[in-house]
Amino acid sequence: MSSKPLLQIRNLQKYFVVERNFFGKPTAILKAVDDVSFDIHKGEAFGLVGESGCGKSTIGKMIVDIYSPTSGSIIFDGKDLASLNKAERRKYCKDIQLIFQDPYASLNPRMTVGEIISEPIRINKLLPSNEIENRVSYLLNCVGLASNYRNRYAHEFSGGQRQRIGIARALALNPTFIVCDEPVSALDVSVQAQVVNLLDDLKKEFSLTYLFIAHGLNVIKHISDRVGVMYLGKMMEIANKKELYQNPLNPYTQALMSAIPNIDLSVKKERIRLEGDVPSPINPPKGCRFCTRCFKVFEGCDVEQPPLAEEKAGHYVACRLFNK
């Protein structure tokens, strides 16, 4: 992992204007992502975890160029996304693909599976039309489906199979980077394991790099190499997964880990119970975003958001308990 990072996120911000006054001036701004920076190296799976509204999906959407950032930069393979011209941007979009959360909503019900998977190939004129069929069969086999499924429609498949179709579509353009936005959270446990294993296999086979977005900490732990924890638009902690799960530093990470229901009844752990709800991102608390619910809060936490700083080698944390 000493290599140059494939994707660099620098001071990324995304603000949404929720309300304007009579003169069109913004009166309420939702800070979905607020000053987030991290790197993803080639061949790595980076997990992004947090509760709803923390901005993890917004980051994913900015990377695939669905949203444009309010400020900050996304640097892929040494080039800044904002500086690309039209042709370069097309090339960029080919390299970065997205797998969606809901396999029921992300496949067009009026298209056959073959059409769904070949659509990106046809749009980008990647292959002559007589080779498309072979390519589709190959992609279907890659994700563990029979190639004669090509002529069926999406509604004929179960949730797990649909997610496989979505994965095949994402692979169609030979991407180098895939953003997986909660790819297994809509699936049943037994199917979840199948899809997680498939994603793992494909990563090795096609030497892919993943940004894996999820709210389930145990799935993230299984698939990622490094994990970033987000809360209300801020990155709270980034570390190697082993380090993060054994030695979480930020109180929010600690609380998140202890809130996961444990199926191993022999391990009794101390629970950290958080009071109250996640505050609204339109009016986030002053100072550290987590200070209203933090169980280790002390004087001064509500003054300024602590920056993300390196506490140990490769372990970054944004908390006043550490970086002084």
Place this chain on the structure above:
Amino acid sequence: MLLEVKNLKTEFSTKRGVVTAVNNVSFGLDKGEILAIVGESGSGKSVTSLSIMGLLQKPGKVSNGEIVFKGEDLLKRSVSELQKIRGDQISMIFQEPMTSLNPVYRVKTQLLESINIHTNLSKEDALKKVVESLRLVGIPSPEKRMDNYPHQMSGGMRQRVMIAMALSCHPEILIADEPTTALDVTIQAQILDLLYDLRQKLGMAVLLITHDLGVVAEAADRVAVMYCGRIVEEAMVKDLFSTPRHPYTIGLLQSIPKLNEDRERLYMIKGMVPDPLKMPKGCSFSDRCEHCMEKCKEKIPSLMQVENQRVRCFLYGDGVEEE
């Protein structure tokens, strides 16, 4: 036994044939107990709870069995008699706190509705009751919050309102259908704690329907695992997690990534849930099972007692289910 479900069979007749969503399901619920029914989508856990409440939509129909509540069969009751029981002695909370509250009424109006139907309290007393039940579920400053509309509350708050509504008439049984599925983990932990506390305080029985084995481990006393409309294993929670016996339960437990161990690959149960119209002739898990024998493909095993557990598998005996 407060509630006893005996040989419940619920069917849906569709154009393509009859789907048996719940097949020969029997279990009991004791006073003050939390029983979890766990299973994947399509396993019949929600249909079981709707059958108990008498809330099945057409074309669903209970075709066989008894649901005995305090010595009387609920299935023999008329609609108006059931309405007196529902919300009063048995109440239910649903998965989606966003969609199960009415967006155009204030929270207090919605809470007053069930109180007015089931009690003869004066207006003032009824309002006091609303405040009291909102306080019980941990909503801060309930006097103010009861004037809110649902959209002014967060998901966790709304689920608390749903619980307050279900508890307003002190039911003896609370049926909670996936109460935490739509919520974040830290909020889920709060709601599970709340259910646990309320059970201690009010002594009511809870039937917890969930797909999440983690929630079961966290909250329940006893658990029934369902697969394709049948209970395949029933045990005390600690027994189920220490010695799971049915191959499906074992597979399910192994396929969850664990926080305290590292594994290269996750265990997978091969294949997928069979089409409800094309069920295997024998055990419904037979074509996905690693221990499948000849017998499994021909006959359906009965729920057999193995020590403290009940298991539906030929690995533990020869009992055959009678049709």
